[in-house]
Amino acid sequence: MSIPKQWPEIKSTPPFPILQVATSTQVAQFNLLLPHVSKHSHLPEIWAEGEYKIKPVEIRTLINSDNLEWQLLRVKFADLLPNIEYSLKIVVNEMMDCRWFKTLPPESEPLRFAFSNCLNDETFYIEIQKDIYTQLNRERPDLLILGGDLVYVDSRERWYNIPEGPQAQDCLIRYLETWHRLDLFKLPYLIPTIAIWDDHDYGINDGDLNFPHKETTLWLHRCFYGADDIDKVFINFNLGRIGVFTHSSQAFFLLDNRYFRLHDDLEIYPEIDELDYSSLYQYFIQQYSKQRYNLLGQEQEEWLLAQASSHRFIWLVGGNQFFGNHHQKESYSRSNPEQFYHFLARMKATEKRFAILSGDLHIAEFSRYQIYGQGEQPIYEFGVGPMHSTMKLSDCLPDCYERLANPYRIRSEKLREENPHLSEETLEKLANCGLACFRYNFAVFTTKFVENGLETKIKLVTDNCNPFLNFTTII
Template sequence: MIKKLFLVVLLVVSGYVGFAQDKIQSGPMVGYSTMREVLLWVQTTKASEVHFEYFDQLNPKERFKTDMYTTNKKDGFVAQLVADKVLPGKKYTYEVYVNGKKVKRNYPMEFQSQTLWQWRTDPPEINFAIGSCAYVNETRFDRPGKPYGSSYEIFTTIHSKRPDFMLWLGDNTYLREADWSSRTGFLHRYTHTRSLKELQPLLASTHNYAIWDDHDFGPNDSDGSFPLKNTAVEMFKLFWGNPNYDALGTGGITGSFQWGDLDFFMLDNRYYRTANRNFTGERQMLGEEQIDWLINALSSSRAPFKFIAIGGQVLSSEAMHENYAIFPKERAYLIRKIREAKIEGVIFLDGDRHHTALSVMKESSSVYPLYDLTCSPLTSGAHASKEEFNNYKLEETLVGEHNFGLLKVSGPRTDRVLTIQILNKDGKEMWTKNIKARDLKYKSRRR
């Protein structure tokens, strides 16, 4: 009995334990939201029949059910089910049932449908969190020495801010040497990270969207030559709840989503990537086809802010590590296309660097400045890089500790304002800046 108790305590401390009393390994999690449906996700500890029930918080007597699904070992006992009886602009409470029994939690399990505001009102105020580089320790697979992951309480802090959704900017889990050579390893690593107890309340009531970078794609600095890249895609789709993937139809996780009057374009900086040290031919991080898709999608967008999420830092002039400056020809092509198409309101969101910084590029007085918000890390090793050779950085925005971003878009439809707030693991404000949509227009179109 004492040995069993010790084992349970050990597993809880390590962060890798399912909620044995209710047969749930991790979750539930809310994925994408639209006006008419929402994705719900959960992982059980063994093969189980799962369904969700939900109701409008203002009308709790009318209840709805998702389909039933039996989880299986091959897919890591994951269930993804759609709540398809929702109406626009509602807040719902939901319940998860495993083998017919309701699972109880001591934190809210809620989701929201998006608001039908068009032709009726100004768009709603939108609040969302961003972050990258989340490392969860597991001693038997980690490198010896000081643990690389810490400050898991940051997820409690993010949850306390009650954002509408969170956009994970890559390195959302860290594959280890024992993981990236097999499907079994991928499943273990994704499950281990997703099971972190501090993460569960955030997953349960905040909608989640994600892109990847090298550590949740494959080995460190991995590229398009990685032989298990399609397994990486499979695992990413299994554990995240984006509304779409593979917009190019050629593999990878490229996609997009809308929230209110905002558009988000989620790029894949790994699946098509040339090896960092391969200089024998044309070099690419995104590939011309992905960039051309992006330009076309941006051109059709009427959003005041068009957020481009990408795993690596875009606008730094510091050609080092894995930022876009080591692919200068392709980066120049992307920026040239944005300018040629006269696309307005572009803001890059990225991670990877293990510090936070806001970079601003303005090529001439005839164009609006391009912003690049690098936000990192959540729980992995942090360092206070000064980006000595990045001519675009704003010195006062450099943060070298665990942090996350809280972004708010507010104001009337014709005068939207983005407020960027960077907070540390305890919720202390590190800096804040406002960017007006009217200032991200070409001069001839400003009012």
């Protein structure tokens, strides 16, 4: 791929765009977008400080511009300690950038991770995004999981009235622009981050395996948001944007719903209520056709199920909602029902407990699905987001909860007890319509194992100064 010789938004002064990526209790990795020290040197001066100065064990150039004005580097430190606050220091052209970071906490401690998606960098969101990242910086979770649409390659602002849309070289420019525009990459306290993609960072709205530039965007996403393998902690799969991250006996499977995807021609059969997931499950697991692997692809599904057997608890991280028959946007259940229900049957056969983290709907909603039958373990899906992107429904509309109803949203018995800060009007809506939020948001999950499962405390944080919602359950 030819790298543009000129890129007008290059930033030559701190803070430089930095993302801490997959990290363990001892290893920390960072992706840094930096100007060159000079045309004769590719490596700026980079080190960490705790009680003493620590040199990186590896600095690798991922992407260079042809005219050597900027470079994307991956930096790795090893032999670090948990619960120690380190400083990351970078000197470029006699200018210093300093950030704070930690490794992950010990495996014996509760894991506190944040999740969201949909990070739109169009002009309208540049001011809006500042508030949500102020809240994220205040929360300082142990881990940040980003569920896709992290770069809007096909930005309407960029490609308005241009029917052919972005070409291969344009994809890189959109990744660069996003990194320079968003405050996520300027946080004073860096957060270990793992990420998947969805259609917009893939390159085209509702894209599937036929997207002509998918190898280009795959390479870009791996460079900007990916990380190297860490033994027994982080593993990349060598096809698509797939990986698994493990900590505190919890495995986060990062699923690729674009690279292998074809949309099914199947219709939800009219004799079955489209919201009766239990009946649909029983119907579709009796079907088997050439469309069986149209969503995740056979290689991805087999890899996931082979890996799943060695983990105590599984989080499935997807760009779309899994259960989405209550709306018209893409979802696993609506777009590819045959693979969806077969996949759930195979997950049940592993006898592992699992839950779902999803996005793309641009509202947050917490749901519970009893599809396997009475007495069987329900499936929890925590839909979160957007961080900052289009809100087709907002809490400014008095009927927003009714206009996108979902009968499977959780009705919390401890709603008032856990949320004394909410108004009576909001409490009544949440009690009647289930747990949902129509603001820019991310969720912070605090998890620990108890006798009967994984205790999960969730704080849904919005762009204003107060947490919107608290909810606790055992999965």
